[in-house]
Amino acid sequence: PEDDVQTALATLKQARVRRLPVVGPDGSVVGILSVNDILLAAGPGKAVGNEEVFETLQAICAHSLVPDVVAA
Numbered sequence: 001p002e003d004d005v006q007t008a009l010a011t012l013k014q015a016r017v018r019r020l021p022v023v024g025p026d027g028s029v030v031g032i033l034s035v036n037d038i039l040l041a042a043g044p045g046k047a048v049g050n051e052e053v054f055e056t057l058q059a060i061c062a063h064s065l066v067p068d069v070v071a072a
Contacts, residue, residue, distance in 0.1 A: 004047065005038060005041070005047045006047070006048065006052075008020060008033055008038065009048060009052055009053070009056050012056055013056045013059045013060065016060050017060065018034060018035045018060060019033065019034045019035075020032070020033045020034075021033075035053065035056065035060070038053055038056075039053045
């Protein structure tokens with residue numbers, strides 16, 4: 001709960017996931033933070049802008065190219 005929205009967005013982007021667990025001081029899960037939660041709170045004059053959320057979604061949804069496996 002101490003991390004800010006910027007840190008959460010960076011973690012979502014790096015891990016390429018849409019949700020993060022929110023854990024309490026004892027390590028127990030106290031909630032789930034989703035990209036949608038951040039998007040609803042984003043906007044002009046807010047802690048995070050719409051563009052940052054959009055860039056995070058692009059990174060999460062980007063397909064990595066995996067070479068075809070050729071059977072011998």
